[in-house]
Amino acid sequence: xxxxxxxxxxxxxxxxxxxxxxxxxxxxxxxxxxxxxxxxxxxxxxxxxxxxxxxxxxxxxxxxxxxxxxxxxxxxxxxxxxxxxxxxxxxxxxxxxxxxxxxxxxxxxxxxxxxxxxxxxxxxxxxxxxxxxxxxxxxxxxx
Amino acid sequence: xxxxxxxxxxxxxxxxxxxxxxxxxxxxxxxxxxxxxxxxxxxxxxxxxxxxxxxxxxxxxxxxxxxxxxxxxxxxxxxxxxxxxxxxxxxxxxxxxxxxxxxxxxxxxxxxxxxxxxxxxxxxxxxxxxxxxxxxxxxxxxxxxxxxxxxxxxxxxxxxxxxxxxxxxxxxxxxxxxxxxxxxxxxxxxxxxxxxxxxxxxxxxxxxxxxxxxxxxxxxxxxxxxxxxxxxxxxxxxxxxxxxxxxxxxxxxxxxxxxxxxxxxxxxxxxxxxxxxxxxxxxxxxxxxxxxxxxxxxxxxxxxxxxxxxxxxxxxxxxxxxxxxxxxxxxxxxxxxxxxxxxxxxxxxxxxxxxxxxxxxxxxxxxxxxxxxxxxxxxxxxxxxx
Numbered sequence: 001x002x003x004x005x006x007x008x009x010x011x012x013x014x015x016x017x018x019x020x021x022x023x024x025x026x027x028x029x030x031x032x033x034x035x036x037x038x039x040x041x042x043x044x045x046x047x048x049x050x051x052x053x054x055x056x057x058x059x060x061x062x063x064x065x066x067x068x069x070x071x072x073x074x075x076x077x078x079x080x081x082x083x084x085x086x087x088x089x090x091x092x093x094x095x096x097x098x099x100x101x102x103x104x105x106x107x108x109x110x111x112x113x114x115x116x117x118x119x120x121x122x123x124x125x126x127x128x129x130x131x132x133x134x135x136x137x138x139x140x141x142x143x
Numbered sequence: 144x145x146x147x148x149x150x151x152x153x154x155x156x157x158x159x160x161x162x163x164x165x166x167x168x169x170x171x172x173x174x175x176x177x178x179x180x181x182x183x184x185x186x187x188x189x190x191x192x193x194x195x196x197x198x199x200x201x202x203x204x205x206x207x208x209x210x211x212x213x214x215x216x217x218x219x220x221x222x223x224x225x226x227x228x229x230x231x232x233x234x235x236x237x238x239x240x241x242x243x244x245x246x247x248x249x250x251x252x253x254x255x256x257x258x259x260x261x262x263x264x265x266x267x268x269x270x271x272x273x274x275x276x277x278x279x280x281x282x283x284x285x286x287x288x289x290x291x292x293x294x295x296x297x298x299x300x301x302x303x304x305x306x307x308x309x310x311x312x313x314x315x316x317x318x319x320x321x322x323x324x325x326x327x328x329x330x331x332x333x334x335x336x337x338x339x340x341x342x343x344x345x346x347x348x349x350x351x352x353x354x355x356x357x358x359x360x361x362x363x364x365x366x367x368x369x370x371x372x373x374x375x376x377x378x379x380x381x382x383x384x385x386x387x388x389x390x391x392x393x394x395x396x397x398x399x400x401x402x403x404x405x406x407x408x409x410x411x412x413x414x415x416x417x418x419x420x421x422x423x424x425x426x427x428x429x430x431x432x433x434x435x436x437x438x439x440x441x442x443x444x445x446x447x448x449x450x451x452x453x454x455x456x457x458x459x460x461x462x463x464x465x466x467x468x469x470x471x472x473x474x475x476x477x478x479x480x481x482x483x484x485x486x487x488x489x490x491x492x493x494x495x496x497x498x499x500x501x502x503x504x505x506x507x508x509x510x511x512x513x514x515x516x517x518x519x520x521x522x523x524x525x526x527x528x529x
Contacts, residue, residue, distance in 0.1 A: 008281045011272030041394070042279045068301070068399055070293035071346040076286035087283050087290060089394060099280045099394045112301040129282055 005123045007078045018057050019043050023128040026120045028060040030096060041096035062118035063135070064092040071107045090116060090132050104133040145383065145414030150240040151247075152371035152378035153526065155184025155364035156488040161477055162328055164358040165257045169198070170210045172252035172360040177211060180362035185375030186246065191364075193217040193244030195235055196251055197227035197481065207250065217244035223388060224515020225428055227251070228363070228483040229407075229522025233384035235365045245367055249487075252360020253479045259356065276392045288430065289353060291393040291517040293345035296433040298399040300347060302448065307347055309451035310432040311338035314351045314474050316460035317429060321471025323461060323501035328355055329475040352432040354473035354482070361484040363491070379491045382417065382508070382527045385410025388520035396518060400448075403521040404441035404512055411510075411523035412443070419443045422525070423506040424493055425459075425467035426486040428514040429474050435459075435467070438512050442523070466503045469493060483513030487524065494528045 012020045019042075022029035031043045035052035046053050069088035072079070079085060086107050091097045102110055103119060116132035123129055157179025159172035167175075173196075181188060194215040196204040204220040217238050221230045228249055235247035271277065276285070285291070299305045315335055321327035333351065341350040371378035387406035390396045412418060419442060427438045436450035444465065445453040459467040470476040470489040477485070490509040492498050508527045514520065 007284070008277070010278040010282055012278070013273060016278060042275050068294040068298040070290050070297055070348075072284060072286075072290050073343045073345060074289065076281070076284045079284040082284065085284055087280075087285050087294075089294060089399075097394055099283050099285060099392075101283050112298065 007123070009124065009127050015045050016043050020127065022057075022059075023120060023130050024126070026128070028062050028118050028130055029057045030060045030092070030094060031055045032058045032094075039094040039096045041098050061093045064090045064116055064132070066102065066110065066112050066114045066116060067091040067097055068112055069102065069110050071110070086110060088132070101131045102133065103131050147236055147240050147384075148382050148414055148416070149380045150368055151236045151365050151381050152368060153363055153381070153487065153491045154366050154371050154374045154376060154378060155180040155182075155186060156491045157183055157362050158485070158488060159252055159360040161326060161359035162357055163256050164254060165260065167254070169252040169254055169360065170207065172254070172358070173207055173250050173362070174211060176252065176360045176362035177248060177250050180248075180364050183376060184364045186364060188213065190246045191215070191248045193235060193238055193247035195219045195221070195231035195247055195249040197222040197231070198251060198253065213248070215244070217247070223386075223520035223522065225430060225481040225483045226386070226513030226515035226520045226522040227481055228487060229384070229511060229513035229524045230386045230520075232365065232381060232487065232524045233386055233522065236381045236384055239365065239367055245370065247365040248362060249365065249484065250360070250362040251481060251484050253481065254358040255480050256356050256358045280392060280394060288517065289348060290345040292431045292433055293348045294393055295396075295399045295437065295518055296347050296431070299433065299436070302400055303451065305436065305451035307339060307349070308335055309454055310352055310436065311335040312454045312457060313429070313432040313435045313459065314338045316454070316457055316463065317468050317472045317474040319457070319460045320469050320501055321475035324471050324476060327471040327476040328357060329471070333475075348431060348433070351474075354430045354478035355475070357477035357479050359477055359479045361488050363484065363487050376495055377528060379494050380527050380529075381524065383411040383413070383415025383525040384523065385414065386520070386522045388516075391516060391519050393517040400437065402437045402441050402514060402518045404438045404514065404523065407521040407523040408442040408512070411525050415525040417508065417525060422508050422510045424469065424490065424503050424509040425465065426469070426490045426509060426511040427467055428482060428486065428512055429468055429472040430478065430482065430514065432474070434514055434518070437518065438514065442510065442512060461501065469498065469501050469503060481515070483511075483515070483522065486511040486513060490526050494526060
């Protein structure tokens with residue numbers, strides 16, 4: 001945790017407050033529709049599949065796999081010192097996809113399909129970013 | 144065949160000064176391009192009663208109309224990113240067919256190269272804090288557009304075995320066309336090895352997989368079938384159009400290997416009563432090499448997953464079996480941020496036989512496909528000449 005964190009932080013509003021409060025408590029909360037039973041991401045007050053307003057927050061398992069990733073050699077503003085850094089689309093076990101960063105893994109070892117689990121990066125006293133790490137060490141380091 | 148096919152035609156096209164234009168605003172460039180398109184058609188500014196434009200400023204099309212001294216009776220500010228002008232073609236065709244306007248001006252300019260040199264660079268996907276991408280993507284270091292397209296390229300490689308060498312074929316073909324186009328920015332020879340040796344931007348996309356950054360603008364005049372027959376140039380018929388968008392953020396893209404060109408292409412082909420095998424010339428949005436490959440698949444020019452093999456052997460290049468992006472495209476001609484208008488201009492000129500060294504012969508039909516945002520929107524326009 002650092003007080004002088006300079007990277008962009010999410011703007012949190014009522015619709016997404018529970019998600020960010022969950023992250024701060026180290027829980028990954030996502031939305032599930034009670035009408036059609038589908039999950040969705042990012043969180044909305046209505047289900048983008050069936051348009052029902054009967055959507056609940058559920059605690060996701062936090063496990064998933066890398067759907068795609070890229071290693072950025074040119075940075076977003078304020079990420080200059082991190083180059084090269086990765087961003088990934090993680091598909092959660094619940095079927096939804098979210099953007100994140102894979103940590104505790106060399107960029108060279110990233111692979112689509114790699115099993116990952118959520119970890120929580122408390123970047124400021126108020127904001128925690130869910131990130132992911134490989135479930136087991138990458139093959140290269142296993143032997 | 145759809146009721147709207149051949150109801151309207153492109154009758155005039157023009158570009159502004161292109162490349163690096165630090166002494167001109169986007170409004171000056173739009174006026175230049177419009178003047179040249181009107182001259183191409185043999186029409187006057189006061190003939191325009193429909194205005195279609197897209198830009199990033201608030202109420203930009205209203206600003207453009209004031210600058211040009213136009214008070215349109217039909218106005219459309221649709222902003223779907225680089226595909227906007229293909230969307231505008233469909234909207235103009237519909238409005239003209241319905242009698243809501245007679246002569247439409249589609250126009251646009253941007254100066255991102257000059258803006259960058261002045262330290263005024265801006266990003267199209269971000270800004271307002273309440274945007275979902277600002278909340279759920281930007282904190283992770285996402286920026287637009289190179290990493291988002293790289294995510295799609297990486298997934299395509301994983302699913303279908305597509306290689307960087309195959310993507311490089313697309314950049315090399317574009318450069319060959321650009322070498323035949325005196326207006327193109329990058330005309331020096333480029334090899335596959337050059338592309339593969341260019342700096343990595345965001346894996347797996349390298350510098351030469353990415354489009355240029357340029358200043359410039361264009362204008363297209365569309366009018367009724369009846370009026371088009373008595374103008375300076377032969378009419379370029381609008382045979383079919385289609386448009387769609389499937390997501391906005393790259394996280395929300397249903398399948399990173401399928402673009403909305405699948406939807407827009409199907410609709411355009413149905414309206415035109417044509418199939419991919421009927422198309423002589425392709426003008427595909429080449430913001431990145433992967434963009435071209437995905438469109439070839441989604442528009443039905445090859446099966447899904449076969450795009451890499453399809454572009455091998457310089458199939459898209461001059462003399463290849465499937466000529467595409469004959470201006471040199473966004474990869475080697477220029478790219479102002481929303482390239483879609485230049486696809487329409489090049490296709491119209493090719494269909495009229497005005498393209499000199501890069502003229503494709505014989506060509507009676509062309510397909511333009513614009514892609515906007517994070518592979519988010521697609522507009523397909525099929526054009527033809529008698």
